Amino acid sequence: MSDSQAGAGSALLSVRGLHVAYGGIQAVKRLDLDLFPGELVSLIGANGAGKTTTLKAICGLLQPQSGEVRYQGRSLQGQGPWDLVAQGLVMVPEGRGIFTRMTIDENLQMGAYLRRDADVASDTEAVYARFPRLKERMHQLAGTLSGGEQQMLAMGRALLSRPKLLLLDEPSMGLSPIMVDKIFEVVQDVAKQGVTVLLVEQNAHRALELADRAYVLDSGECVLSGPAPDLLGNPQVQAAYLGA
Template structure:
């Protein structure tokens, strides 16, 4: 159940690479208990936005609030400790570590005694990872690596999970599996910001959505209404 208080609030965010303005003053929010989709074409500025939120990219102007406080300028490691966790585009698994070791790395900022139990919980979500727990991550398929990247993120016990293009480059069958897992993670109580080029699947899953074009927010609203919008259907659903 959602509340009116934003878990994440981005206000007037601008990000530049040299003289190129990649993000041009966008504002949006994600409330506790929501699954929000951010859609847009390649190069729209979606990944840059996530990098700015997670401290991987410098912010030129604007502010980012998480849990009611500004986090602008904080490092990624500090934000993970606070429950703000991203699964990056391209997965970013530790190729020379086993599946089990990758999951343990996801809990690097933790010092509690529940890590083993949480690894078993991840194996419950991704049975294929359990079968291959001693396999090197670099020898897995792209879909399996995506599962591992998501499982590793869950090991940090996120309050807000940012997913950057989780279906990119995967087979249709694996895309189905990944979206099923995103839905399952959301049902388990994790708030999710899903960045996707697969607009149809992302909006079907979400409660609300934002459309990003050329570094700006061009549309926002309830996900089902965006799915029906002629402009969205023409630009992103091939109609």
């Protein structure tokens, strides 16, 4: 989606003037950000730029110092992650956050915990079809999986909640190149199916290749934003984040 297309509709997520502090340290400063339905948007920047902090503030894991986060036109002030999952706003955290002492299948069912519809079984099978390795090990404890398998499980669990907006925090971190390709393939496929995605990713080149638009964070502030192909060709971005 282009900026002009985005501007023609209502934002699914709108962040205005976001400030988040850890003690006396300002981690995010004056951040404005919009996501429109069906977009895949990336947040890129160096370590410590405020990317993960931004996601945590959006999904209620951190209380902003000031600013506003609106989702589907309504303020999220005072709501926790459990409230937002029920509204279709779901995060896959850095480090996966799986339940290590539960089986793969039990982890997946936790993703559907708030659902009361009749499609949970078919959606579970769709996740297993997407990640056949999980199907083969469905009764295995999640803590015994490899890093890549755990990332598959974390994403599968999130998909079973039927997200409208999926926040992904460093999904490729620590994975083999083959597994990275698989995870990004899934991210792209999920976006094509109409789920809006906000992707935080250290691999800036891959993130910009996938995204429709992107924001570049530096020391908690947005220093650049625009269509991802434009940022991919931007000399400043190339020098700072793409190794050019």
